[in-house]
Amino acid sequence: MIVMKHIENKVDIMTPHEVQLVHETSLKILSEIGMSVPNREVLKKCEDIGGIVDYEKQTVKIPVKVMEDLIEKIQAKSKRDDSVKNKLNGSISTQVFYFDYETKTRRYGVMDDIYKGIKLIDTLKNFWGTSAIVVPSDVPANISDVKAFHAVYSYAKKEGGTFILTKTGAKYIVEMSKAMGRGCGYFLETVSPLQYRKESLEIALEMSKMGCGISVGPMVIGGAIGPITIAGNCALQNAEILGSMFIGNALTGQLQFGYGCFNHSMDLKTMVCSFGSPNQALLGMAAGQMGRFYGLSSVSNSGLTDSLIPDFQAGFEKASSAVFSLLAGNCGIGGQGIVGADQGVSLEQLVIDNEWMDMYNYIMSGFEVNEDTLAYDVIKEVGIGGNYIAEEHTVRHIKDSYKASRLFNRDNYEIWNMNGKISTYDRAHEYVEDVTKGYKNMEPVVPPTTFEELNRILAEAEKELSLERE
Numbered sequence: 001m002i003v004m005k006h007i008e009n010k011v012d013i014m015t016p017h018e019v020q021l022v023h024e025t026s027l028k029i030l031s032e033i034g035m036s037v038p039n040r041e042v043l044k045k046c047e048d049i050g051g052i053v054d055y056e057k058q059t060v061k062i063p064v065k066v067m068e069d070l071i072e073k074i075q076a077k078s079k080r081d082d083s084v085k086n087k088l089n090g091s092i093s094t095q096v097f098y099f100d101y102e103t104k105t106r107r108y109g110v111m112d113d114i115y116k117g118i119k120l121i122d123t124l125k126n127f128w129g130t131s132a133i134v135v136p137s138d139v140p141a142n143i144s145d146v147k148a149f150h151a152v153y154s155y156a157k158k159e160g161g162t163f164i165l166t167k168t169g170a171k172y173i174v175e176m177s178k179a180m181g182r183g184c185g186y187f188l189e190t191v192s193p194l195q196y197r198k199e200s201l202e203i204a205l206e207m208s209k210m211g212c213g214i215s216v217g218p219m220v221i222g223g224a225i226g227p228i229t230i231a232g233n234c235a236l237q238n239a240e241i242l243g244s245m246f247i248g249n250a251l252t253g254q255l256q257f258g259y260g261c262f263n264h265s266m267d268l269k270t271m272v273c274s275f276g277s278p279n280q281a282l283l284g285m286a287a288g289q290m291g292r293f294y295g296l297s298s299v300s301n302s303g304l305t306d307s308l309i310p311d312f313q314a315g316f317e318k319a320s321s322a323v324f325s326l327l328a329g330n331c332g333i334g335g336q337g338i339v340g341a342d343q344g345v346s347l348e349q350l351v352i353d354n355e356w357m358d359m360y361n362y363i364m365s366g367f368e369v370n371e372d373t374l375a376y377d378v379i380k381e382v383g384i385g386g387n388y389i390a391e392e393h394t395v396r397h398i399k400d401s402y403k404a405s406r407l408f409n410r411d412n413y414e415i416w417n418m419n420g421k422i423s424t425y426d427r428a429h430e431y432v433e434d435v436t437k438g439y440k441n442m443e444p445v446v447p448p449t450t451f452e453e454l455n456r457i458l459a460e461a462e463k464e465l466s467l468e469r470e
Contacts, residue, residue: 011327013285019293022231022286026239027064029194034061035243036195042205045250062246070246071294074255078295086331087361090303090353092121092131093335094148094162097344101429106344109134112440113345114148118156119439120347120432126357130160133337133345142166143465149173150458153180154444154451163187167202168468172461174210179453180446185213188248190240192218192225196247208251216244217260219301221273224266230279234286237263259298261287262334264341267306275334275341276306276317281324288328300325303333303353308340310352310425319356326360347436348428355407362403373397407431 014022037043038058047053050066098109117133132148139147146169148162153176164170164186177184186207191197204214218240220226222233238261245256265279266272274280284302291298303322307314322333336357337350367373378393388394407427409416416422422430444451 010288010329011285011324012289013282013328014289018231019289022235022238022290023293025235026242027067029236029239030062030067030243030246031064032061033194034059035190035240035247037201037247038196038198039201039205042201042247042251046247049246049250051246051250060247062243067242067246070249070255071242074245074257075295077255078257078297080257080291080295080297082292082329087364088126088326088333088357089128090126090336090357091129091332091334092117092127092133092160092337092350093342093345094132094135095338095342095345096135096137098134099339099344099346099349101346101348101425101432106339108137109345110138111136111147111151114151115155115442116436116439117345117347117350118152119436119442120350121160122157123435124350124354126354126361127336128158130156130158131335132160132162133347133350135162140465140469142468143169143462145169146172146176146458146461146465149176150454153177154446154454155442157445164203164207166465167199167206168465169461170203170207171210172457174207174212175457176454179450179457183213185215188214188216188244190218190244192220192240193236194240194243204248204251212252213254214248214252214256215258215260216241216248216256217262217299218244220263222263222265222279223268224271224273226263228265230265230282230286233263233265233283234290237261237283238290257296259287259291259294259296261290261298262301263287264301273341274306275301275304275338276313276321278320280304280317280321284321284325284330285328288325288330292329297332298330299332300330301334302326302330303336304338304341306341308343310346310349310428314349315356318353322360326364347432348425351428351431352407352424355405359403359405359408367401 036058037060043053043055043060046060052061097106098113099106113134114132114136118130121127121130130152132152136144136147145162145165152160164173174184186204188200188204208214218237220233220237222228226233226236241259248256263283264273265277267274280302284300287298287300302325303318305314305317325333336353337345339346339349375393378391382388407424
């Protein structure tokens with residue numbers, strides 16, 4: 001009989017009463033302060049589903065009853081099931097800068113980095129999808145997202161994409177998605193506190209008209225664009241999440257079942273967003289509790305670091321915020337492969353992140369307690385002073401009783417010294433270079449007819465977007 005096979009405990013940082021207070025404060029923010037929505041058509045859609053709109057000020061307030069009714073509809077159809085223990089699958093962000101292992105410096109990303117990233121990510125089992133790892137600086141800015149989608153769709157074995165940057169580009173990206181037989185959505189972010197960019201709303205509106213979904217994930221930064229207190233940060237973040245769910249529903253008529261919670265704190269010395277402060281673990285746990293409160297699958301921006309190299313600081317900050325956040329009930333963490341607080345992407349860091357997620361998933365799978373695994377018979381047979389190396393029981397359980405690592409050092413000093421004192425960072429680089437050989441000559445992974453269609457769409461996009469640059 002299996003007594004234990006996975007970790008069951010959940011951690012809480014707030015009492016049920018405190019969770020309720022965060023919820024009520026968020027509703028008060030939305031109903032009494034509201035949000036800035038600088039798009040008349042979107043405002044009208046908000047008004048149609050119960051929002052109180054001021055067209056002159058371009059704001060919408062959401063009455064408590066209206067927001068509560070929407071939450072109730074979402075909860076009634078939510079499929080969150082805490083009894084299902086899913087393994088951690090990472091996601092990958094798109095960065096402006098690329099960290100170069102050889103020079104130990106960063107530079108602006110280029111298309112070549114995207115192709116190399118695609119080749120690497122296909123080998124990393126703990127990432128469900130791929131991503132254009134950079135915004136390519138060697139192509140015109142207004143077509144960079146279309147080019148990136150074309151690369152991912154053409155050459156990646158996993159699904160993925162990048163941030164959609166323009167309304168015109170969105171049209172062609174959706175067309176590419178249809179050619180691939182895939183869905184396509186838009187990530188609508190607020191600009192905290194409580195506002196949206198008009199350009200973001202235009203893209204969201206355009207894509208909703210094409211039948212695309214809207215996902216949300218505000219990023220309040222406590223002390224800068226949000227209250228410095230953790231509770232105040234959470235209240236504003238939660239308000240922006242709920243408000244964004246309301247606007248997403250107004251645009252598409254669809255319900256949001258994901259609680260994307262990406263808030264941070266400002267570092268008081270540098271006045272920049274911190275990815276690795278202890279507050280990140282607190283915010284992650286709070287996100288997990290709020291997600292459970294609403295019955296939604298939640299993701300927090302944890303598993304990140306402020307360190308600019310893969311050192312002890314990076315490992316500690318990533319592990320501590322990720323573990324606390326996940327034990328609080330979140331099902332996902334922040335984009336991996338990032339160096340510092342969105343300071344760039346490192347392929348070596350991405351490999352290291354894949355490895356620690358492997359270790360995390362092994363730990364969370366737990367272990368079995370039964371007559372065979374308790375091993376009384378073999379303990380009796382070996383007796384006092386023996387060893388278990390050659391026992392059949394050892395051979396039978398060797399693969400499921402220990403997690404080997406291809407990256408983290410387990411050698412003793414003599415072997416490590418003899419092999420050149422290679423660091424984890426160096427081993428990660430060796431892996432990157434080994435598995436990405438030939439990336440410049442990759443063949444498309446899609447059928448020839450699909451590849452031709454993607455090329456046709458890209459050519460049309462280049463033609464129209466070039467006119468917009470004139």
